[in-house]
Amino acid sequence: MSNLTRRSLLAGSALAMTAAGAPAIAAAPPADKATPGIYRYKIGSYELTALYDGIWYRPITDKFISNAPFAEVERALDDAFMPHDRLATPFTTLIVNTGNKLVLIDTGTGGQIAPSAGVLSENLAAAGIDPKAVDQIVISHFHPDHINGIKDKDNALIFPNAEIMVPEPEWAFWMSDANMNAADTDLKLTFRNQRRIFSDIIEQVTRFEPGQEVAPGIEALAAAGHTPGHTVFAIHSDNQSLLVLGDTAQHPAVFARHPDWQASFDIDGAAAVATRKKIFDRAAADRMLVTGYHFPFPACGHLFKTATGYEHVPVEWQPNLE
Amino acid sequence: MSNLTRRSLLAGSALAMTAAGAPAIAAAPPADKATPGIYRYKIGSYELTALYDGIWYRPITDKFISNAPFAEVERALDDAFMPHDRLATPFTTLIVNTGNKLVLIDTGTGGQIAPSAGVLSENLAAAGIDPKAVDQIVISHFHPDHINGIKDKDNALIFPNAEIMVPEPEWAFWMSDANMNAADTDLKLTFRNQRRIFSDIIEQVTRFEPGQEVAPGIEALAAAGHTPGHTVFAIHSDNQSLLVLGDTAQHPAVFARHPDWQASFDIDGAAAVATRKKIFDRAAADRMLVTGYHFPFPACGHLFKTATGYEHVPVEWQPNLE
Numbered sequence: 001m002s003n004l005t006r007r008s009l010l011a012g013s014a015l016a017m018t019a020a021g022a023p024a025i026a027a028a029p030p031a032d033k034a035t036p037g038i039y040r041y042k043i044g045s046y047e048l049t050a051l052y053d054g055i056w057y058r059p060i061t062d063k064f065i066s067n068a069p070f071a072e073v074e075r076a077l078d079d080a081f082m083p084h085d086r087l088a089t090p091f092t093t094l095i096v097n098t099g100n101k102l103v104l105i106d107t108g109t110g111g112q113i114a115p116s117a118g119v120l121s122e123n124l125a126a127a128g129i130d131p132k133a134v135d136q137i138v139i140s141h142f143h144p145d146h147i148n149g150i151k152d153k154d155n156a157l158i159f160p161n162a163e164i165m166v167p168e169p170e171w172a173f174w175m176s177d178a179n180m181n182a183a184d185t186d187l188k189l190t191f192r193n194q195r196r197i198f199s200d201i202i203e204q205v206t207r208f209e210p211g212q213e214v215a216p217g218i219e220a221l222a223a224a225g226h227t228p229g230h231t232v233f234a235i236h237s238d239n240q241s242l243l244v245l246g247d248t249a250q251h252p253a254v255f256a257r258h259p260d261w262q263a264s265f266d267i268d269g270a271a272a273v274a275t276r277k278k279i280f281d282r283a284a285a286d287r288m289l290v291t292g293y294h295f296p297f298p299a300c301g302h303l304f305k306t307a308t309g310y311e312h313v314p315v316e317w318q319p320n321l322e
Numbered sequence: 323m324s325n326l327t328r329r330s331l332l333a334g335s336a337l338a339m340t341a342a343g344a345p346a347i348a349a350a351p352p353a354d355k356a357t358p359g360i361y362r363y364k365i366g367s368y369e370l371t372a373l374y375d376g377i378w379y380r381p382i383t384d385k386f387i388s389n390a391p392f393a394e395v396e397r398a399l400d401d402a403f404m405p406h407d408r409l410a411t412p413f414t415t416l417i418v419n420t421g422n423k424l425v426l427i428d429t430g431t432g433g434q435i436a437p438s439a440g441v442l443s444e445n446l447a448a449a450g451i452d453p454k455a456v457d458q459i460v461i462s463h464f465h466p467d468h469i470n471g472i473k474d475k476d477n478a479l480i481f482p483n484a485e486i487m488v489p490e491p492e493w494a495f496w497m498s499d500a501n502m503n504a505a506d507t508d509l510k511l512t513f514r515n516q517r518r519i520f521s522d523i524i525e526q527v528t529r530f531e532p533g534q535e536v537a538p539g540i541e542a543l544a545a546a547g548h549t550p551g552h553t554v555f556a557i558h559s560d561n562q563s564l565l566v567l568g569d570t571a572q573h574p575a576v577f578a579r580h581p582d583w584q585a586s587f588d589i590d591g592a593a594a595v596a597t598r599k600k601i602f603d604r605a606a607a608d609r610m611l612v613t614g615y616h617f618p619f620p621a622c623g624h625l626f627k628t629a630t631g632y633e634h635v636p637v638e639w640q641p642n643l644e
Contacts, residue, residue, distance in 0.1 A: 027419070027420075027421065027422045027423055027424055027455075027457065028419060028424045028451065028452065028455035028456075030369040030419050030421070031362060031369065031371070031419075031449070031450055031451075032369070032643065033362075033643055034362055034640065034641060034642050034643045035358070035360045035361055035362045035371070035449065036357070036358070037639055037641060038357045039357055040353060040355075040356055040357045047352040047353065047354070049353070049357070052639060052641060053641075054641035054642075055638055055639070055640070055641060078626075079626050079633070079635070080635060081609070081623075081624045081626075081635050088638050090638055090639065097349070097350060097352050097353075098349075099349065099352070100349045101349055102349055102350045116640075116641060116642065117641065119641045119642075127353065127357065128353055129350065129353075130350065133349075133350035134350075135349065253635070287403070296636060296638055296639065297638075297639040301403075302403045304400075304401050304403075311401070313401070313402060313403050313575070314618060314636070316377055316410050316412055316618055316619075317359055317374060317377070317412065317618065317619040318356065318377070318438075319356060319359060319374060319375075319376035319377060319438060319439065319441045320356050320376075320438065320441075321354065321355055321356045
């Protein structure tokens with residue numbers, strides 16, 4: 001029975017009740033749509049908005065982690081209430097309003113990765129943010145789920161007025177035709193996708209070095225491993241800070257709890273592990289606020305060190321902007 | 323310097339740049355307001371909306387947990403990134419649209435508990451739900467943060483058309499003048515508050531027994547301890563289920579991880595612990611979806627059993643309604 005038919009029947013019975021003199025409180029119709037994935041918070045005087053792009057259930061095999069028995073991986077997936085053949089991969093981008101720049105860090109999937117992702121534009125609208133008002137896009141690394149949202153499916157710019165800032169070492173690695181030619185078939189797709197995104201907009205692209213400020217109070221820090229130019233960002237304002245982890249760890253229930261695990265999607269698994277542990281040790285010791293691109297929405301929280309790894313503690317949702 | 327003044331200065335400098343021929347992309351103004359705390363999901367054909375009422379940072383002392391050394395409690399608070407003198411106490415109410423009834427489970431604070439709580443009405447509006455359309459209010463127990471939202475500060479009904487359904491054992495305990503007279507000064511305030519809420523609306527109140535269905539597919543289950551008539555609810559639709567835990571455990575970082583801890587706010591601490599472990603064991607063994615009134619928003623997830631307690635695993639935020 002369709003919802004409409006069922007609803008009509010209910011309306012009919014409410015009418016019948018009215019005729020009989022009984023109170024006829026009509027049931028409210030279902031909203032039948034999702035609520036926005038947006039969360040606003042402050043770092044000093046900067047106003048941040050976490051914007052959900054959706055989630056990809058990434059197919060995985062028993063070779064997914066190269067340095068742990070799959071039975072251990074299965075236990076971690078069980079504890080995360082995930083199936084064994086797919087890794088929950090949520091995407092949360094971040095808008096920073098510094099007061100004089102509107103900066104977007106990573107761009108989501110542009111609706112080009114999975115049907116369950118690509119809602120960033122809707123969430124921007126729900127947050128009252130005009131894509132035309134974005135002044136800068138800052139990219140952590142060149143995987144498609146971070147750069148595809150620069151353009152829509154038809155190759156039109158989604159943020160037409162934004163300067164696009166990319167890490168120089170990332171550009172050097174992926175834009176090298178020698179590296180592309182040496183890559184296996186799957187990785188070649190990644191190289192080709194980057195050329196699709198960047199080739200006709202090179203004049204809008206600015207390359208930065210790790211250690212530089214990419215915008216006032218937003219500092220780029222080298223975090224190679226996941227990719228050769230993978231970069232994290234420290235945001236500072238008025239003695240408050242946030243560390244933007246990018247893909248230092250993907251889902252924390254898997255990779256914060258098991259920081260030694262090398263995933264098939266890391267270009268250099270050993271370097272990714274070393275970078276992860278170095279950054280997470282620092283974040284845990286200093287009790288820093290962190291956000292991870294693949295952490296569960298709204299993706300912001302703290303890390304504490306356990307006997308075997310780290311536990312991510314999401315922030316409490318603040319009802320007011322403070 | 324006020325935001326306004328700062329913004330004016332920036333606008334001035336952008337103008338100056340334009341005069342000099344440089345591109346003048348105006349910074350987007352800050353939104354300067356919080357995003358709604360609403361999250362919609364489905365259980366079978368039922369549409370649920372988690373509605374945030376805000377958070378109370380409840381003052382606590384070193385006597386807060388009666389059966390654990392405070393040093394252990396402090397470690398748990400540290401791991402939850404909470405201070406030692408306040409317990410983060412978020413409030414998430416739940417709307418269930420069964421298709422022919424709009425049911426609200428617990429009502430929030432009505433803005434009468436803490437300045438950082440009382441945003442339920444705003445979130446109802448953001449979710450497109452008219453308080454007048456709520457057919458039933460179902461109450462888990464009679465603590466003020468669960469019943470005060472029945473009325474506003476001026477004693478007017480917030481959900482004027484709703485039948486108010488309350489657990490019979492809860493009514494019997496708190497409406498007893500003998501129990502009120504025997505209570506200490508603090509607890510007497512609780513008794514008086516209940517009389518303020520209920521005394522002039524008794525004709526709208528329906529009492530139910532544990533084991534009864536309070537609405538189609540919503541079953542009440544006895545869960546005494548926190549209060550004598552504390553009740554949880556199982557929601558069933560089309561072979562999917564959700565267990566609505568009420569205050570079986572308050573913040574999971576404290577009470578799921580340490581299920582044996584007896585809190586000063588439990589009327590019968592030992593019974594509260596026994597109930598908590600019985601229900602959590604069942605939920606963990608059956609991998610049931612659960613929601614807790616004081617769990618971090620959107621408060622919905624699963625529990626798994628650890629060597630020493632339980633870990634709450636929040637659901638992944640779904641971008642679409644499925």
